[in-house]
Amino acid sequence: MQVTEAFKHAFLKQMLLGFQASAVSTKSMGFQERKNAIKLSADVAMAVARGSRKWTRGLIAGLSEERQNRSFLRLILGEQYESLLKPCHSSWKIPRCKKIVRRSLRVCWRKQKKNQSGVLARTLVEKRTQELKRLVPGGESMDGSSLLDETLDYVLSLRAQVDLMQSLLTTFEASKLRSHSKRRLPERKASYVSK
Amino acid sequence: MQCLRAPLSDLSALEGQRACAEWQQPGQEQSDYHPYDADYCMQSLCPVETAFRALHGCNGGGENENHGNVHGSNDCFSNAWPDIVSSMHCPVVGAAASVEETSVNASSSSSSRKRKSENNRRSKENSGGSDGKDDSNCKRIKEETGVGAATPEAKRPNKRKEESADASKENDKAPKSDYIHVRRERISQRMKYLQDLVPGCSKITGKAGMLDEIINYVQSLQRQVEFLSMKLAAVNPMMDINIDSLFGGREINPTCKSASIPMIGMSSGAIDQSYLQFGSLQHDMFMGSSDLLLRPNVNPAAAVSDTSLGSCLNVNGSSVWNTNLQNVYGVEFQLGRGTALPFQSLQGNLLPNNLKMEM
Numbered sequence: 136m137q138v139t140e141a142f143k144h145a146f147l148k149q150m151l152l153g154f155q156a157s158a159v160s161t162k163s164m165g166f167q168e169r170k171n172a173i174k175l176s177a178d179v180a181m182a183v184a185r186g187s188r189k190w191t192r193g194l195i196a197g198l199s200e201e202r203q204n205r206s207f208l209r210l211i212l213g214e215q216y217e218s219l220l221k222p223c224h225s226s227w228k229i230p231r232c233k234k235i236v237r238r239s240l241r242v243c244w245r246k247q248k249k250n251q252s253g254v255l256a257r258t259l260v261e262k263r264t265q266e267l268k269r270l271v272p273g274g275e276s277m278d279g280s281s282l283l284d285e286t287l288d289y290v291l292s293l294r295a296q297v298d299l300m301q302s303l304l305t306t307f308e309a310s311k312l313r314s315h316s317k318r319r320l321p322e323r324k325a326s327y328v329s330k
Numbered sequence: 331m332q333c334l335r336a337p338l339s340d341l342s343a344l345e346g347q348r349a350c351a352e353w354q355q356p357g358q359e360q361s362d363y364h365p366y367d368a369d370y371c372m373q374s375l376c377p378v379e380t381a382f383r384a385l386h387g388c389n390g391g392g393e394n395e396n397h398g399n400v401h402g403s404n405d406c407f408s409n410a411w412p413d414i415v416s417s418m419h420c421p422v423v424g425a426a427a428s429v430e431e432t433s434v435n436a437s438s439s440s441s442s443r444k445r446k447s448e449n450n451r452r453s454k455e456n457s458g459g460s461d462g463k464d465d466s467n468c469k470r471i472k473e474e475t476g477v478g479a480a481t482p483e484a485k486r487p488n489k490r491k492e493e494s495a496d497a498s499k500e501n502d503k504a505p506k507s508d509y510i511h512v513r514r515e516r517i518s519q520r521m522k523y524l525q526d527l528v529p530g531c532s533k534i535t536g537k538a539g540m541l542d543e544i545i546n547y548v549q550s551l552q553r554q555v556e557f558l559s560m561k562l563a564a565v566n567p568m569m570d571i572n573i574d575s576l577f578g579g580r581e582i583n584p585t586c587k588s589a590s591i592p593m594i595g596m597s598s599g600a601i602d603q604s605y606l607q608f609g610s611l612q613h614d615m616f617m618g619s620s621d622l623l624l625r626p627n628v629n630p631a632a633a634v635s636d637t638s639l640g641s642c643l644n645v646n647g648s649s650v651w652n653t654n655l656q657n658v659y660g661v662e663f664q665l666g667r668g669t670a671l672p673f674q675s676l677q678g679n680l681l682p683n684n685l686k687m688e689m
Contacts, residue, residue, distance in 0.1 A: 159563070170563035177559060239510040256538060263541035270548045280513055283520035286544060290527055293551040300558040307565045 138295045142184050146299055149180035149211075156210055175204055179211055181296050190285045193273015236278075 153176030154160065159169050178198060182191040195212075198204045209216050244254075267282060268274035271289050274282060521540050525531045528547045534540050 166563055170560050173562050174556065174559040177555065235506060235509060238506065242507075242510075256536070259538040260541060263538055263545060267541060267545055267548070270545060270552070280516045280520060283517060283524060286548070287520065287524055287527060290524070290544075290548060290551065293548070293555065297551060297554045297558065300555065300562065304558060304561055304565065307562070311565060 138291050143295060143299065145184035146180050146295060149183050150176055150299065150303075153177075153180055153207075153211060157207055175207060177296060177300060179208065181292050183211065185288070185292055188285065188288055189277060189281065190272050190274070190289045193271075197272050233278075
């Protein structure tokens, strides 16, 4: 199971564009501010590169709730920003599912009245489902199976995000070290040439 | 200075390639494929694969693209990236699917046909992750004999047989109970998929335990992102990436992503074409880096960042980064890789010997 190369490429590009847009490397900002800007860039890049999914919409909606992020979002997303914030049509299906789920639970409850452990197991699952809904962006408005689906997608994207940021980090650190060594080079070069 | 790269991605790359090879043989024709043609879905054994093919291009970020065209590239597309547009069109598909489902249930009798109808039903359902489940199903046909191999599903075949028997008798209750059991089966399929994804979950069989592991994994990934962004913030003040030169002066607005898609679609065989395309890009990069180097104040790290980014991502051991970045950086990537000193190539024969001595 693997993300596509197109996704990785788009992700990287979007992230670098985001860094440029928020000018993390040039502006003088506090450490916390810079960290937040980087994380925002990374999250938006992930959502944009993935395309339109429930969790990407939920993620952008969550990010846009904070006012400081909105200008950045508008800049990066352009006209897609407005369309992404619109509610998805599929959310209309949820009420119907809930009715059927309730009826099915009643049926299952009657069947498994004697089986207490089944009830316990179901409540445990329910609790964990609730927690997962909190973790996955936009998770509250999902039903069980689509929640798992979005979780799967989200986990893949998160992994790609972590890999990408890790490699960026090592690149920057490597070039930083090289720049330190290069600063010493002109002096050495001068000394060599003079000889 | 080694980057700790999860071995998972390498393994999964191989798996993905194998899956691609598996899936490319059947159903080569896509000319008459319409993703939302219910009849077509019914006929094909594995509608999954054609759906992935048709929508491979969408992964590049085109949210509203839904063409039947296939890029024809052999790079591995994931089993888990479902149809983006299907999530938008789900009401339409769901309505059609419910009509088809009942008719299918009434007619199917043999087990093989049942399985096919379930596959079709699943493929028509709301979320496209079910397609991934079909994939995993067909892939693991050695592991599973039919559908009833896994423990959570052991009870289900019996229940389903009862239900289908009931369905033929009482058509009123059929849609409801079928719906429930189909849902449960879908959920278990996805749990299995997640089980493969989350490391260290092969032993856990219960739903609650699995969910626990998934929650922990998601939390740990999110924490990792926080931590990495913190580290990047610490490193970042030194960096001055010239994005314009990197990407050929493209705008920030992602609507011009169409320009990047031909770049992505290129395999190693088409590198000449990419060089032609990025001739100007290469020029920009050389100009940019030479400017940066000649200016005394500017941090030479900027010029290094182009090649070191490429070389470092190369160090990670995944050649897949390599091919794409080659397309981005063009010739400079190759020039810079061996020496990692861009100004060596720029300044020609003036200093190479000196530099070599120094290094």
